[in-house]
Amino acid sequence: xxxxxxxxxxxxxxxxxxxxxxxxxxxxxxxxxxxxxxxxxxxxxxxxxxxxxxxxxxxxxxxxxxxxxxxxxxxxxxxxxxxxxxxxxxxxxxxxxxxxxxxxxxxxxxxxxxxxxxxxxxxxxxxxxxxxxxxxxxxxxxxxxxxxxxxxxxxxxxxxxxxxxxxxxxxxxxxxxxxxxxxxxxxxxxxxxxxxxxxxxxxxxxxxxxxxxxxxxxxxxxxxx
Amino acid sequence: xxxxxxxxxxxxxxxxxxxxxxxxxxxxxxxxxxxxxxxxxxxxxxxxxxxxxxxxxxxxxxxxxxxxxxxxxxxxxxxxxxxxxxxxxxxxxxxxxxxxxxxxxxxxxxxxxxxxxxxxxxxxxxxxxxxxxxxxxxxxxxxxxxxxxxxxxxxxxxxxxxxxxxxxxxxxxxxxxxxxxxxxxxxxxxxxxxxxxxxxxxxxxxxxxxxxxx
Numbered sequence: 001x002x003x004x005x006x007x008x009x010x011x012x013x014x015x016x017x018x019x020x021x022x023x024x025x026x027x028x029x030x031x032x033x034x035x036x037x038x039x040x041x042x043x044x045x046x047x048x049x050x051x052x053x054x055x056x057x058x059x060x061x062x063x064x065x066x067x068x069x070x071x072x073x074x075x076x077x078x079x080x081x082x083x084x085x086x087x088x089x090x091x092x093x094x095x096x097x098x099x100x101x102x103x104x105x106x107x108x109x110x111x112x113x114x115x116x117x118x119x120x121x122x123x124x125x126x127x128x129x130x131x132x133x134x135x136x137x138x139x140x141x142x143x144x145x146x147x148x149x150x151x152x153x154x155x156x157x158x159x160x161x162x163x164x165x166x167x168x169x170x171x172x173x174x175x176x177x178x179x180x181x182x183x184x185x186x187x188x189x190x191x192x193x194x195x196x197x198x199x200x201x202x203x204x205x206x207x208x209x210x211x212x213x214x215x216x217x218x219x220x221x222x223x224x225x
Numbered sequence: 226x227x228x229x230x231x232x233x234x235x236x237x238x239x240x241x242x243x244x245x246x247x248x249x250x251x252x253x254x255x256x257x258x259x260x261x262x263x264x265x266x267x268x269x270x271x272x273x274x275x276x277x278x279x280x281x282x283x284x285x286x287x288x289x290x291x292x293x294x295x296x297x298x299x300x301x302x303x304x305x306x307x308x309x310x311x312x313x314x315x316x317x318x319x320x321x322x323x324x325x326x327x328x329x330x331x332x333x334x335x336x337x338x339x340x341x342x343x344x345x346x347x348x349x350x351x352x353x354x355x356x357x358x359x360x361x362x363x364x365x366x367x368x369x370x371x372x373x374x375x376x377x378x379x380x381x382x383x384x385x386x387x388x389x390x391x392x393x394x395x396x397x398x399x400x401x402x403x404x405x406x407x408x409x410x411x412x413x414x415x416x417x418x419x420x421x422x423x424x425x426x427x428x429x430x431x432x433x434x435x436x437x438x439x
């Protein structure tokens with residue numbers, strides 16, 4: 001949290017901009033929540049949902065540690081909650097969440113060299129990312145968001161091989177995340193979409209402008225033609 | 226003022242559905258309700274839902290909604306969404322749960338490990354944007370180009386023997402029924418309330434529809 005960049009002070013307006021630009025899905029992270037292990041930005045999240053709910057699916061992560069929080073977010077109009085550290089440290093909680101809210105739970109796994117990291121990447125666990133993802137798949141999670149932490153926010157390119165290996169090992173969809181810099185990354189991901197990579201999350205690259213969002217979406221849309 | 230009732234029976238949050246209707250029908254009263262009388266009083270009924278068919282039927286039963294639902298599905302503009310499409314059929318393959326049985330057919334799960342013709346590895350759930358191939362003209366398709374993309378998230382799909390029922394198909398990898406139309410009833414497997422402009426247009430069309438076939 002010591003190196004933060006603020007791109008806008010009106011998240012709802014920003015969300016609306018991406019909606020109008022043709023975004024197919026919105027990925028939200030309560031960064032303060034993730035840091036503190038409890039929801040911090042609920043009113044901001046609600047203002048974003050007011051803008052986009054009823055038009056595109058929204059997924060949200062950051063600081064979700066109990067079933068009540070999940071229920072509140074789903075009632076607010078979030079489609080899928082994303083559990084990260086909580087799922088890894090407390091698989092029982094993930095299991096309960098999948099049973100209580102089928103279809104509404106995703107897991108975000110951050111990994112380096114095939115090992116899962118927790119607590120904002122500060123701790124590397126001994127868990128193999130593919131093994132853990134398979135176990136969570138059996139719990140009934142809807143999708144895995146895979147972030148290669150050698151790369152996220154570093155604009156260093158996507159770890160295509162690691163993303164593909166994970167997607168090949170699972171029957172549920174994988175969303176790639178981390179390291180997207182430019183259209184070349186999107187092209188590489190499109191090339192492995194047939195392995196079951198349903199989408200990619202991009203943040204910094206579209207805010208800083210190294211990736212043209214509209215062009216990227218066009219490229220991804222052409223996959224189905 | 227027109228009343229649009231959205232059936233609330235504990236299967237999924239209905240906020241995005243309600244929100245979408247607030248956008249396309251600003252002059253209507255949007256009622257999220259699990260009350261049979263309110264359904265019977267409404268001018269239009271929207272039947273959404275996600276989850277398993279068996280659970281959904283139990284929820285409907287416990288709220289005494291089955292009779293009212295059967296009634297409104299045959300008497301006024303009615304829009305089923307996702308599970309609200311599947312529930313209209315006879316039964317579900319898994320768990321052998323019974324549906325409302327308004328149409329012949331069953332609900333089946335996509336097989337794991339499916340590959341399409343190009344070797345595309347198909348995941349279950351079928352999640353994301355996919356093309357909807359319109360099979361016949363209908364008021365609800367007005368202003369929506371054939372093959373437009375809509376947002377899907379489901380592991381089950383409908384298989385019906387009633388050939389004239391399907392209003393659209395979608396490939397995953399084989400064509401499945403992604404919309405049905407029958408008299409005053411229209412139902413879709415995708416989520417128009419999460420499908421950008423095309424979805425809002427379909428909902429707007431539903432609000433304007435007089436409930437006659439075609």
